[in-house]
Amino acid sequence: xxxxxxxxxxxxxxxxxxxxxxxxxxxxxxxxxxxxxxxxxxxxxxxxxxxxxxxxxxxxxxxxxxxxxxxxxxxxxxxxxxxxxxxxxxxxxxxxxxxxxxxxxxxxxxxxxxxxxxxxxxxxxxxxxxxxxxxxxxxxxxxxxxxxxxxxxxxxxxxxxxxxxxxxxxxxxxxxxxxxxxxxxxxxxxxxxxxxxxxxxxxxxxxxxxxxxxxxxxxxxxxxxxxxxxxxxxxxxxxxxxxxxxxxxxxxxxxxxxxxxxxxxxxxxxxxxxxxxxxxxxxxxxxxxxxxxxxxxxxxxxxxxxxxxxxxxxxxxxxxxxxxxxxxxxxxxxxxxxxxxxxxxxxxxxxxxxxxxxxxxxxxxxxxxxxxxxxxxxxxxxxxxxxxxxxxxxxxxxxxxxxxxxxxxxxxxxxxxxxxxxxxxxxxxxxxxxxxxxxxxxxxxxxxxxxxxxxxxxxxxxxxxxxxxxxxxxxxxxxxxxxxxxxxxxxxxxxxxxxxx
Numbered sequence: 417x418x419x420x421x422x423x424x425x426x427x428x429x430x431x432x433x434x435x436x437x438x439x440x441x442x443x444x445x446x447x448x449x450x451x452x453x454x455x456x457x458x459x460x461x462x463x464x465x466x467x468x469x470x471x472x473x474x475x476x477x478x479x480x481x482x483x484x485x486x487x488x489x490x491x492x493x494x495x496x497x498x499x500x501x502x503x504x505x506x507x508x509x510x511x512x513x514x515x516x517x518x519x520x521x522x523x524x525x526x527x528x529x530x531x532x533x534x535x536x537x538x539x540x541x542x543x544x545x546x547x548x549x550x551x552x553x554x555x556x557x558x559x560x561x562x563x564x565x566x567x568x569x570x571x572x573x574x575x576x577x578x579x580x581x582x583x584x585x586x587x588x589x590x591x592x593x594x595x596x597x598x599x600x601x602x603x604x605x606x607x608x609x610x611x612x613x614x615x616x617x618x619x620x621x622x623x624x625x626x627x628x629x630x631x632x633x634x635x636x637x638x639x640x641x642x643x644x645x646x647x648x649x650x651x652x653x654x655x656x657x658x659x660x661x662x663x664x665x666x667x668x669x670x671x672x673x674x675x676x677x678x679x680x681x682x683x684x685x686x687x688x689x690x691x692x693x694x695x696x697x698x699x700x701x702x703x704x705x706x707x708x709x710x711x712x713x714x715x716x717x718x719x720x721x722x723x724x725x726x727x728x729x730x731x732x733x734x735x736x737x738x739x740x741x742x743x744x745x746x747x748x749x750x751x752x753x754x755x756x757x758x759x760x761x762x763x764x765x766x767x768x769x770x771x772x773x774x775x776x777x778x779x780x781x782x783x784x785x786x787x788x789x790x791x792x793x794x795x796x797x798x799x800x801x802x803x804x805x806x807x808x809x810x811x812x813x814x815x816x817x818x819x820x821x822x823x824x825x826x827x828x829x830x831x832x833x834x835x836x837x838x839x840x841x842x843x844x845x846x847x848x849x850x851x852x853x854x855x856x857x858x859x860x861x862x863x864x865x866x867x868x869x870x871x872x873x874x875x876x877x878x879x880x881x882x883x884x885x886x887x888x889x890x891x892x893x894x895x896x897x898x899x900x901x902x903x904x905x906x907x908x909x910x911x912x913x914x915x916x917x
Contacts, residue, residue, distance in 0.1 A: 427439060437461055571584060576769060607639060609622060641654075677713070679712040716887045746777070750784075762774055772818060820832045824865045836858060867899070889915065
């Protein structure tokens, strides 16, 4: 929207920012069932018009207009279209404009969840729109692809049940049955294999098929980067994210992921630079991004949380109950050993965050406060809930880690150790370089709080060098490492992680 013609602008600057030589612009006006489209293709290097056209048609002709414009632009730029590309451009995604409108609304909501942060309601609304779209047009392949994507996001972030995964699987199968050769279908399939099954090799196969028809698609390149991160190919992932950004310079999702990947690999200076670029891309989110930068760059590297506290303090009052803000304030409460404040913040997080994650922190807090297991039935009840969930999902390493911490608190030492070790066996870093280190860190915590001090240090030792492992700020200030602090090996670990001048 910042490039609209009614704003003061410089086409050369716009083209340079987007990494292009030509710009297509125009206006679309609707009056009832009539639509008027004015389009102009401009060579931004000379600010000269290469082609201009106006269309005054019935709304039902919108797809024909889109197809005609695409082919004309390709011709003006002397781009040769393959027969497959020409066929895809001429194909209508659906014959039903109502279904298409619902699809576009859903895509907008999915974009919003990716640009800012994942939001359960936005995802739920998007799924609802897509369900309506395919009811109206059961042959709408792209809507099934979007539905698979939305359900996979819901599964990954909020609802890791077999029912949710099955909804994504069903949508993928519908799309495959309708248009098995469509590249977008194979991209959706690859995303599903990545998100719901952690089957990265099969995902790569589908992604390779998709990229043959979507060679310049930033989303496809980003998925390849995500797979490479999971498989520990960190530098390759960084190269791929940079390639995606080169193709799509204003893609804030790719830019965010690049900043996080630099953080993961302890390249803090580079992470800070990318966060600054992200602030330029999303000025409306700059206060939130500054908090992330202060946390993931300054605090993590230096162990000083002053900048993070200042960034949180600068946030408007309207963000006081934002879940990200509450989590950061909980971090401060831990650092200050202010258990009362930590409890208050967890009570507020219960209403806005995943109950299992909040429950895990309630157990950590009880350990830190030295509470007696018999003082509150909540912890035994939470343990039983997690145990029942594990019966349905025995391969869930995160749930096993939660259960292990509950057993630490309930003085079930042998069970806690067995569960934490089993979680690492299920999801070692060698299998998943993104989530594996967190499971290993939890094992180190279990060792520490069951007085298996030697094993705690043995587990921690490689994590000070592992991407997404232990960072200086966390080890220095997090009270969860209290059982280890008096051991000289702890200071040695801190020295290994300490920032170098």
